[in-house]
Amino acid sequence: MGTLIKSPLSKLPFSIITISICAFAFIALLYTERISFLSSTTIFTLSPCAKRSLAKPKDKSADNDEVNYFADDRFEFDPNECSVTSGKWRFNSSIEPLYTDRSCPYLDRQVSCVKNGRPDSDYRHWEWQPDDCYLPRFDPKIALEKLRGKRLMFVGDSLQRGQWQSFVCLVEFIIPADQKSMRRGRVHSTFRAKEYNATIEFYWAPFLVESNSDLKIVGDPKQRILKVDSVTKHAKQWLGVDILVFNTYVWWMSGLKIKSLWGSFANGENGYEELDASVSYRIGLKTWANWVDTTIDTNKTRVFFTTMSPTHQRSADWNNKGGIKCYNETKPVMKKRHWGTGSDKRIMKVVADVVGKMKVPVSLINITQLSEYRIDAHASVYTETGGKLLTDEQKADPLHNADCIHWCLPGVPDTWNQIFFAHL
Numbered sequence: 001m002g003t004l005i006k007s008p009l010s011k012l013p014f015s016i017i018t019i020s021i022c023a024f025a026f027i028a029l030l031y032t033e034r035i036s037f038l039s040s041t042t043i044f045t046l047s048p049c050a051k052r053s054l055a056k057p058k059d060k061s062a063d064n065d066e067v068n069y070f071a072d073d074r075f076e077f078d079p080n081e082c083s084v085t086s087g088k089w090r091f092n093s094s095i096e097p098l099y100t101d102r103s104c105p106y107l108d109r110q111v112s113c114v115k116n117g118r119p120d121s122d123y124r125h126w127e128w129q130p131d132d133c134y135l136p137r138f139d140p141k142i143a144l145e146k147l148r149g150k151r152l153m154f155v156g157d158s159l160q161r162g163q164w165q166s167f168v169c170l171v172e173f174i175i176p177a178d179q180k181s182m183r184r185g186r187v188h189s190t191f192r193a194k195e196y197n198a199t200i201e202f203y204w205a206p207f208l209v210e211s212n213s214d215l216k217i218v219g220d221p222k223q224r225i226l227k228v229d230s231v232t233k234h235a236k237q238w239l240g241v242d243i244l245v246f247n248t249y250v251w252w253m254s255g256l257k258i259k260s261l262w263g264s265f266a267n268g269e270n271g272y273e274e275l276d277a278s279v280s281y282r283i284g285l286k287t288w289a290n291w292v293d294t295t296i297d298t299n300k301t302r303v304f305f306t307t308m309s310p311t312h313q314r315s316a317d318w319n320n321k322g323g324i325k326c327y328n329e330t331k332p333v334m335k336k337r338h339w340g341t342g343s344d345k346r347i348m349k350v351v352a353d354v355v356g357k358m359k360v361p362v363s364l365i366n367i368t369q370l371s372e373y374r375i376d377a378h379a380s381v382y383t384e385t386g387g388k389l390l391t392d393e394q395k396a397d398p399l400h401n402a403d404c405i406h407w408c409l410p411g412v413p414d415t416w417n418q419i420f421f422a423h424l
């Protein structure tokens with residue numbers, strides 16, 4: 001089976017294989033988005049965690065000031081103390097996700113893997129364990145209390161939409177039916193928790209900056225033009241939000257140069273320049289950073305940025321020579337610091353550079369490394385295309401149809417939110 005599938009490709013130069021696989025992935029991704037407002041999000045974060053030694057149960061002498069100091073310090077986030085990026089996935093069969101794709105009514109079919117027929121379940125029982133600290137479990141009551149009277153908005157692409165849906169599902173089940181509501185829109189969706197006077201929103205802006213492919217997706221990446229110096233049309237909708245969580249990555253990674261437009265050109269969209277993705281990304285991200293720095297009142301608004309969500313399109317990255325992308329993978333990569341071709345180091349550096357120079361403090365949710373290990377957790381063939389579940393025939397052709405970009409829910413984005421929660 002492996003050789004059968006490999007043979008037609010093995011004669012092609014590697015770059016062609018990569019590009020065509022990227023193109024498949026992209027077309028599949030975009031097609032899905034047109035139907036269900038895809039947003040892809042990546043999150044790189046320094047994880048908020050407390051030192052493991054501080055997480056010990058309070059002892060009987062807890063009324064002693066010093067002990068109280070440590071006890072209270074338990075969940076305090078200190079990025080200098082503990083990085084969530086370094087750690088390991090630990091299997092624990094008694095861990096159950098807080099929701100399922102049947103219990104939570106707000107999940108898109110795109111990510112509802114169990115409903116869509118995924119037979120294996122181990123991927124739901126791994127827990128991220130940072131090396132230097134204890135990552136608190138997600139607590140829906142505490143999370144909602146922190147959001148009381150506030151607006152939380154996730155902004156970005158379909159991966160960010162996955163994180164938003166994960167967050168909604170992680171809290172919604174403790175709210176009575178008449179105390180919550182969901183309004184889905186093509187660009188802007190709002191989940192409302194009435195008794196908390198809180199909203200958990202999603203805003204679709206796959207590049208953060210404006211493009212000709214925001215509202216009406218342009219399927220052919222060659223036809224997309226990015227206005228790398230324009231963000232205000234989207235950003236108007238971000239005003240007044242208390243907690244903003246941004247991402248942008250996968251849409252820049254078509255493998256082509258990015259048609260980038262800035263300034264005003266008399267000849268309209270023909271004034272673009274074709275730039276390498278990382279160069280264009282830098283300009284676009286700086287535009288976003290300038291908006292944040294000049295607009296955000298740090299007394300009112302907190303800003304987060306989720307780093308790249310890795311894609312797993314190339315099984316050779318994890319030495320599975322006969323594999324087809326992430327198809328049929330059921331275990332995480334265990335090799336420490338594994339890094340594949342689906343996470344672009346240049347983009348990571350741009351994020352570090354740009355965010356590092358901002359005036360407004362932005363908390364990075366650095367999810368890239370921990371997600372890199374999870375080749376087993378993508379939607380794969382248990383997803384939809386064009387609004388319909390994959391047929392058996394399509395499932396039998398994972399090279400073209402497996403989605404190794406988006407993640408099953410419940411799944412890895414719940415861990416991103418666990419980290420985000422620890423920062424809140």
Ligand SMILES: *[C@@H]1O[C@H](CO)[C@@H](O)[C@H](O)[C@H]1NC(C)=O
Pocket residue numbers: 092093094095
């Ligand atoms: C596995 O998870 C359960 C339930 O959360 C927990 O009580 C137990 O301590 C965990 N086991 C290990 C080995 O961490």
Ligand SMILES: *[C@@H]1O[C@H](CO)[C@@H](O)[C@H](O)[C@H]1NC(C)=O
Pocket residue numbers: 149150151197
């Ligand atoms: C509800 O929250 C909004 C901000 O999201 C705030 O402006 C408003 O005053 C709050 N209402 C109540 C009754 O607390």
Ligand SMILES: *[C@@H]1O[C@H](CO)[C@@H](O)[C@H](O)[C@H]1NC(C)=O
Pocket residue numbers: 297298299
């Ligand atoms: C933020 O709050 C601090 C302390 O309350 C105050 O000194 C500062 O002027 C405020 N900044 C803005 C931009 O309102």
Ligand SMILES: *[C@@H]1O[C@H](CO)[C@@H](O)[C@H](O)[C@H]1NC(C)=O
Pocket residue numbers: 001002324328
């Ligand atoms: C995928 O897994 C299924 C079930 O374990 C197996 O029957 C099938 O041969 C595998 N396919 C490939 C291409 O490895």
Ligand SMILES: *[C@@H]1O[C@H](CO)[C@@H](O)[C@H](O)[C@H]1NC(C)=O
Pocket residue numbers: 044045085086307348351352364366368369
């Ligand atoms: C995220 O973490 C990785 C290590 O896992 C690091 O290489 C990278 O620089 C971090 N990204 C940012 C933007 O800080």
